Amino acid sequence: MTEQTQRLPDEGERNPLIGPVRELLQAAQGVAQTEFTLIKGLKTRGLVDRDYSFHPLTLFRVHFQVFNALHRLQEEFACQGQALVISPLAIYLRPLADGESARAVSEAEAGPLREFYLDWSYYDNATEETVVELLAGFWKRLGQGAAPSDQERADALATLELTDPVTREEIKQRYRRLAMDHHPDRGGSERRLQQINAAMAVLGRGR
Secondary structure (H helix, E strand, C coil): CHHHHHHCCCHCCCCCHHHHHHHHHHHHHHEEEEEHHHHHHHHHHCCCCCCCHHHHHHHHHHHHHHHHHHHHHHHHHHHHHHHEECCCCEEEEEECCCCCHHHHHHHHHHHHHHHHHCHHHHHHCCCCCCHHHHHHHHHCCCCCCCCCCHHHHHHHHHHHHCCCCCCCHHHHHHHHHHHHCCCHHCCCCHHHHHHHHHHHHCCCCCC
C-alpha cells in the first residue's frame, strides 16, 4: 500500500484495488480505458479471480470496488493537475482545465453516481439474492425519470428477450442469466452487456 493510499479515509482503505487502479490509469498515459480493460489488468496481477463474473454477487463486488477506486482517485489526481474522467464507455486522465476541480468533473458526469460508489454500505449489504434489486433501487435513487412509456418498456423487454405479460421476478431472472452469458470475461460482447444493463435501468424507473 502506497503512502497516498494510506492518506485516504478509513472507508477507502478497505478497497484493495485503489492502488492498482491508480497504476493502471497512469500506465495508460491518457489512453481511454473501460471497466473491462481495467479489470483485465487487475486479473493479470492476480487481484481479481478469473471466474469472478460467473456469479452476480462477485461480479457486483468487483464492479463496485473498481468504481469506488475511480471516484476516490479523482481528488488525488486533481492535486496532481489531472482530471480523471469516468463514464461507462471511457475512463481516462487528462489535464485539468484552468479553474477546474475534481468535484466539477464528477458533478458534470453524475453526482448521484459518485455518491453511490462512495457509500461502502452498498458493498457490505449486497447478497446473492439482493444484487439485482440493489441495482434496480440504485437506478430509482438516481431519479432517472418517471415510469417508462409502453414503447420504452416494450423495447427494454425486447432487449432482455422478453415480452409482456411478465413478472418482476421473471425480469430479474432473465437479467441475471443474460448479464452472465454476455459478460466479456465469458466470451460475450461488452456492447451487448451495456445494452442489457441499460434495459434493466429503464425497467427500474418509476418503481
